[in-house]
Amino acid sequence: MKVELAQLAGRDNDTAYNLERAVAAIAACAADTQLIMFPEGHLMGFPSAQTVAQVAETLDGPTVRAVLAAARERDIAVVVGMAERDDGRFYNTTLLITPEGIALRYRKTHLWASDRGVYEAGDRYATCLWNGVRVGLLICYDIEFPESARALAQLGAEVLLVTNGNMDPYGPTHRTAIMARAQENQAFALMVNRVEEGDGGLLFAGGSALVDPLGTLLFEAGREEGQFAVELDLPQLAAARRDYRYLDDQRLKLPGEIVEHADGLRELLIPQR
Template sequence: MKVELVQLAGRDGDTAYNLQRTLAAIADCAADSDLLVFPETQLMGFPTAATVAEVAEPLHGPSLQAVQRALRERGVAAVLGLAEADGGRFYNTTVLLTPDGVALRYRKTHLWASDRGVFSPGDRYATALWQGVRVGLLICFDIEFPESARALAQLGAELIVVTNGNMDPYGPVHRTAIMARAMENQAFAVMVNRVGEGDDGLVFAGGSAVVDPFGNLLCEAGREPCRQQVTLDMSRLQAARSDYRYLDDRRMSLPGELREYPDGRRELLIP
C-alpha cells in the first residue's frame, strides 16, 4: 500500500480555504498513491465554543461531498479530519473516505483541553477494510493513551492512522508515542500533523511520520508544509508477529461491546 502524507498549514474557522487546499492536494497526488492522510480537523481547523455551530457539518455536508468527488476523479482514498455536526452535538471526527463514500468514521475519544466545551467525546473505536488492509483511526491526544491503539489492535488493525494537531512544546511526546503504539501493537502507524500558526499564537509542530510494526521510523517530516509518499510492505506485519504476538500473550483484554458489520467494519464500544 502506498500512503501519501499531506502535511499542511490550515486556517481555523476558514472552511473555504482549507477545502481548496485539500482539493488541490488530491488533484496533485501521486498517480500510484492508494491513501492520502491529512491533519486533524483539516477541513474546518479548530473551532471554538462560539464558532463550532457555524462551521461544523454533517458527514453528508458539502465539504465532504466535494472531497469525495475529487477522490473519485483520482481513484484514491483519504483520511482527514473535520468538525462534525450530528443531532445538535459536535464531534472532532476523522473519516476514511473512499471514492464510494465514508468507509469509517471515528470521533475523538480523548479530548484535549481546547476540545472540551467544544466537542463531545466519541464512544467507540472502529476499524474497516481498505484494499485488504484493516485500518483503524485515532486523533492526536488519543495516541498518548496506550489503550486507544490497543483497542484498534483488539479489532484486528494492521494500519493505525493518526490525524494530528499537535503543537509546541509537545512534538517530541507524539514522536515517542507513535513509535511505541506501532511497536506494542505490531502494526504500521501513520501520523500526519499540521504546521504553521493557529489561533491564540499556537505553533503546530509538524513531524508527520510513518512507523513500521517493529517501531522503526520509515520517514519523518520537518516543520514545513510537505508531501511524502511511503510504501508499506505489508509482509512486515507477518515478520513482526512471527516469533511472538503481544495481543496473544496479554493477560487482560479491554472491556466493551464488540460489533461486527457485513461491510467488514468492527467496533468496540466504550463501556
C-alpha cells in the first residue's frame, strides 16, 4: 500500500486557503498512490470558542464536497481533519474519504486543553474495510491513551491512521506513543502532523511517521513542510502476529457495545460515565 503524508502548515480559521492546499496536494500525488493523509483539523485549522460556529461545516458542506471531487478526480482516498457541525454541536473530526464517498468518520474522543470549550467529545471508535484492509482513525491526543488504539484493535484494525496537531515541546511524546501503539496492537501506524507556527503562537513539531507492526519506526519526517511517499508491506502483519497475538492473550477487554454494520463499518460504543 502506497501512502503520501502531507505534512503542511495550515492557517487557523482560513478554510479557503487550507482547502486550496489540500486539493493541490491531492492533484500532485503519484499515479500509484492509494491514500493521502493530512494533519489534524487541516481544513479549518484550529478554531476558538469564538470562531468555531463561523467555520465549522456539516459533512455534506462545500468543503467536504470539494475534497470528494478531488479524490474522484485522482481515484484516491483522502484522510483529512475538519471542524464538524452537527445539529448545533461541534466536533474535531477526521474523515476517510474515498471516490465513493465518506467511508469512515471519527470524532476525537480525548479533548486536549485547546479543544475544551470548542468541541464536544466523540462517543465511539470505528473501523472500516478499505482496499481489503481494516483501518481505523485516531486524532492527536488520543494516541497518548493506549485504550484508544486498543479499541480499534478490538475492532480488527490492521492500520491505524492518525491525524496530528502536536506542538513543542511534546514532539518526543508522540514519537514514543505512535511506536508503542503500533507494537502493542501489532498494526501499522501512520501519523501526519502539522508544522510551523499557528495563530496562538504554538509551534507545531512535524515528525510525521510510519511505524510497522513490530513497533519499528520506518519513516520519520523533519520539521519542514513536505509531501512524503511511504509504502506499507502488508505481509508484515501476518509475520508480526505469527507467534503470538496480544489480543488473544490479554486478560482484560475494553467495555462497550460492538455494533456491526452491513457495509463493513464496525463500531465500539464508549460506555457513559
